[in-house]
Amino acid sequence: MGGLRKLAASFVVSGPCGVAVRDRLKHLTAQDEGVLRAVGAHQGALASRDLKARCEDGLEHGAQTWAARKRELTGVSSSRIAGAITKATHDQWALARRCQAAHIQKLAAGIEMLRHRLSLPLGEKGTKRAAGGYRSKNEWFRKSRRLAMLEARHAAAVAEWQAGGVRVVRGGKRLLNTRHHLTQAGLTEDEWRQRWEAERWFIAADGESGKRFGNETIRVTPDGEVSIKLPVPLAHLANTRHGRYALTARIAFAHRGAEWADRIEANRAVAYRIHLDTERGRWYLTASWQRPAVQTIPLAAACARGVIGVDTNADHFAAYRLDQHGNPVGDPHRFGYDLSGTAGHRDAEIRHALTRLINWAKRVGVGAIGIEDLDFTAEKTREKHGGRKRFRQLISGMPTGKLKARLVSMAAEHGMAIVAVDPAYTSLWGAQHWQKPLTTPHRKMSRHDAAGIAIGRRALGHRVRRRTAPPPHDRSDRAGHRTVQAGPGARGCEGTRPPATDRPPGEPPPSGKRKRETSASNTVRDAPSTQQWVQDSLMCTG
Missing domain, CATH: 3.30.420.10 (Ribonuclease H-like superfamily/Ribonuclease H)
Known part of the structure; x- marks a missing residue:
């Protein structure tokens, strides 16, 4: 057992801390779609500009730079939209930093493994815990070249990490690379352009408790009416009071609808996001909110x-x-x-x-x-x-x-x-x-x-093996019986095993006739033992 690693204790996983539901915005008019596209393109450009400014700040970011960026965005949108954009920017920058750290760790693990295998003689066999040497001189040479390449990558990644630089693509790196492989993806340039622009739009707003229906920017009433607070340059597109645009579509969440309705009627915070699925040509609205932490x-x-x-x-x-x-x-x-x-x-x-x-x-x-x-x-x-x-x-x-x-x-x-x-x-x-x-x-x-x-x-909390080893024969009186997982109160082990057929022993078969007469046993049974056994029999029921 000395060679086995120590097992970690089992634990109950904490429950989810958030909820998200989605519904389709049906029966939108051409004017509705035009307004959504205009809002998404305008706020998406602001989000791209803010992300660029945040990346340029690097490790020099602070509360003052955050406030300055938010004031600049407020003049061309609104205070709440500016807050939502800057928060999304910080979340994206933090995610890029975590991915950068994971990449550095992966490179370091690869370098360590290559150095270990290159230090071993050719052909040396490995174990389950450690890989062996390489099989030939050719493979050894190719891996030595790969080691030099990984070391160069690792040094560049560490330098970028220390400088606070990150690499972020609004719209996704995979979709960006698809631009160079349109034939393999089965897309035309116009289709790719529509997806790229839709992914870079920004039509989202965080909730705020105490405000009407939990969100002032994207408001959804209990009867399903959706209205959007337009940014200042697009205020002329409003069709209701206070610079808002109400969509003709109605929302009715089939999943968790009652929970969502309880929140908005109590004016509790609900965040919303509107996006376009370009493959299907459908608009969707996603509502999300946090749950209080539940004690496991x-x-x-x-x-x-x-x-x-x-x-x-x-x-x-x-x-x-x-x-x-x-x-x-x-x-x-x-x-x-x-x-x-x-x-x-x-x-x-x-x-x-x-x-x-x-x-x-x-x-x-x-x-x-x-x-x-x-x-x-x-x-x-x-x-x-x-x-x-x-x-x-x-x-x-x-x-x-x-x-x-x-x-x-x-x-x-x-x-x-x-x-x-x-x-x-x-x-x-x-x-x-x-x-x-x-x-x-x-x-x-x-x-x-x-x-x-x-x-x-x-x-x-039990051991994997079925039962523990019996005590030594010469010390059975001192060692006692084998220890098992069932407690003394579990009396199921005292009963008989289930019969091989679908009837209890002693009862006639379903036909009503016995195959043979029962005979009295000639076995002389010992007196019942006073030892209380706690071993559950191995259950092999069908």
Whole structure:
């Protein structure tokens, strides 16, 4: 056990702290669309200019420069629009800094791995924990050239980090690069231009508690009327009082509509964003608001009704239900998904699989779902796995971050807790201790199903192995009986096992006739033991 790494303790994941709902703006007139395009283009230009000014400030940014930028934007828009633009600029700059730090860390990990492998003799075999030497002189030379390239990149990235410079593209770097590959993307130059301009528009406003319906800039009334406070240069387009433009479309949120209505009627803050989907030619309005932080329940309370252990794989979730003592109940369940295709298709597949998983958890009555706290940040480096390209593609394609966020959000709506466990050795130990014992002619156990049991037991605080080792034979009186997970109050182990047929022992079969007469047993039974056993029998029910 000395060579194994120390396992992290399981914990209940905190619930979501925000909510976002979206609805389509239907039946917009040509004038409505013209006003939205004008507002988006005007405020988008202001946002681009403000982002440029923020990037030029770098590390010299302070409260005074922020106030100066906001005053400059207020003269060509409004105070609230200027506040929304500067806040979005700071969030984007901070995100770029975090991505820059992650890039530097990734480069450093690659450099460290290359230096380690280059220092080893050619052909030296590696271990599960450390890669070995390179296979040939040619590969060694190519990796030495790559090391020099990564060191140059790392030095440039660190210098840029220390200077406070960031690289940000309003509209997205991927869409910008698509401009040079229009044929592969199946787009014309005009179609790309429409997408590029729409992504750079800015039609958003943060909410403000105490103001009418929670937002003064983009106001949505309880009956669904949407009106926008126009910036000063576009005030001549207003069709209502106080420089506002009311759209002909009406909003009716089908999801969380009651919660949204309660907030705006109480004049609580709600943020809105309007954007155009150029592929479909549709306008959408997104409403979002924050939730108060909810205290997570203790781990013991979350797992009081049992848990479902979920093993995440490249194409399915392998789930197994366990009772509060760690015994597997029933058969394994698998929820498949397909991660190929577009991002929207992958997101829909994950959402559908999680929906089926949560619905099954509700039917069986458990209160928690145990899942591995996966993070492939260190394992995704190209230098660690070398020629194992398929494996690198496998772990890179698993949406671990989005998966955890979506699972926590969806489970919170059903009052279900998510328990994150250390993923170390779950597949190895699950297959070692659970795959063979639970395999029957009517139940096929895979390595992933056994890993689900290991994850569930770790979430419950039990060891992965089925039972502890018996005491030495010469010291049984001193050592006592084996220790197991069930408590003395669990009397289920005192009962008989379920019969192999669908009838209790002693009752006639469904036909009403016995196959043979019962005979009295000639076995002389000992007196009942006074020792109180606490070992739950291995449940292998169908």
